[in-house]
Amino acid sequence: MAMHELQRDYSTKDLQFISIDKQGTILTTDQQLFELKENSSIKNYHPFFEGIDTYFLEKSDHIKLECVHLNDRIFDIDFIKNDDDTAVIIFREGTDFYNRVQLIAQKRNESIIFQETLELKNQILKEQEEFKNRFIGNFSHELRNPLTLVSSFSSMLLKTELNLDQEMLVEAIKDQSDKLRDILNDIIDLSILKNSSLSLESEPFSLRKLLKNVHLNYSTTSTTKDLSIKLKIDETVPMTIIGDRRRFEQIITNFLDNALRHNKGDSIEINIKENQRRANKVSLRIEVINNSGIVPDSLGDQDIETYTNLDNGDIEKTTGLSFSIARELAQLMDGEILIKPLETGGTLQVANLKLVFPIHDKEIVEETEETAKNSKIHLTDKVRTIIAEDNSVTQMTALKILVGTGNFDNRVFTDPKDLLEAVDKDDYDLILMSSSISQVDALELISLIKEFANDHNKKIPIIAVTTKTSATDLVEYRKAGFKDVVKKPYTDDELLNTIYKRLNLKKFK
């Protein structure tokens, strides 16, 4: 076959030419693609043609319609208007081509919709997670007041004359409520960490002193009296670290708590090594090894689930909580946490943490807090104290603790108006203020006091007693003029320590 014939053949094989008049009557047509009768109306063949009239009205003489489905076939259609009110319609069959296009579009659209659905689900999960954390946070805060009372009253009770039976009972109460307090703090920490609203402090602290303190604390508690806890710090490890001392300590104590909980042997080792350092950054390896007893690993995110499920609220199930906290904290410190069973039947817990140290590294001298023996303090003049608190449980807790020392003369205020009146009329020596009183925020209230109090009262220490104790909260409280912050739940000694520290005790002796 000659070349031009081939071309003709090819180019017309899938084309059909139809000419119509303005009413849609078929004037001439070939039958390449489908059969059409001349002199019949094209509108009868398919709804597509029913609107064909309007193409005669369009400005353009040439209208192209691509990918039009007519029955089970797909066509590109050209509508070409002539001067004599007739038109030529050219059909090009594209069924095979467009079916391939359809397959591609099918894949693409399905995957886009799938992706969208995933994102949506993810978002719902995230919202649920946030709700859960908020819920845990709120509910833990609610628990603090009653717990403060139980914990501090049992501590006070222990300081009185009790017979042996009573003492044992009260000790058990105190022991368990302290435990509960720790768990509560863990939960709050974790919900803060999961909300990632926690930022780390950056202060220099002595690494060795911190480790020795932790070691001492753990070596001298009753639960560890048959246990040898060894602390080994590599020589090369920096003296001073710049970072968040409390959070750093928390990782180690969480490890130790974990180790103690599952320990079956007679020794626990704490090893601090240096992985590497560059400039002023150091990667430290913190190991806690118990030579016998498996600490459950694979503590995924289900920990908090088991925890919030109060139906099986078995305290021993909380193992994972401290580990979860340690893991979150380590992540905040650009580090990681590993937990490995040892061949000896024990467990190795490791934290690799990236930390900063000062270029001129030397031991820093830290202020050692001189905690006065609270029970030995007797003041001749009573400290005239305002307790601004509208929660009756907390009122009673604070009152009992203060009254028990014999050093305080207390007045309780639950209404901000009365409080403002009082600080104007009478002289006081101390104000303890909860985070809000009858809906008025402590920050607002203190600014009112600074404004409306008499000159004497403007100078007395005001201490916040609050559940809001994040670093940013503390800064705000200080800025607003609070001398100190006592964190709820507190023990009697914690409350008294802070008060005595902030009072000029000589004045009352």
Place this chain on the structure above:
Amino acid sequence: MISKKIVIVGHFGVGKTSLIRRFVEDVFSADYKVTIGVHILKKTVHVNDKEVNLILWDTEGTDDIEEIRKAYLLGTHGFIFVCDVTRPVTYQNIESQTQYLKDNFNKVPIISIGNKSDLLPKGSISEKKEELEFLDMLVSAKEGNNVQRLFEKIAKLLS
């Protein structure tokens, strides 16, 4: 008998094809077959004792209305803008999309609808309605709710 060309537009996967199939053939399939190009179907409705031929143009879904092939829109008497109430991306830009149609197709009525109302949790429909107040109607191709009413409504608008 009068014929009216209705073009169904909106994102892909919102149920344009399903709506038309429910209306024309009274069937529904949960399988998704992506539409490319355009399908044209027809159904007659009765409005005020008159018969109206609705010529329904089922278009390929596009993210952006401007991507639709212009020739498909020639001679249109009415638009139905469909979105999927479970997929915010399909109604986020509804305003600019319908505005584009208004600008380019002077006086051609547009009905905006939310499809897949069956997927809204029971009891949340009135709540969701407030959130989706920019829609004229909630329909379900799957369960058939409001589908007939939708096409009768647009037929009425046009006759």
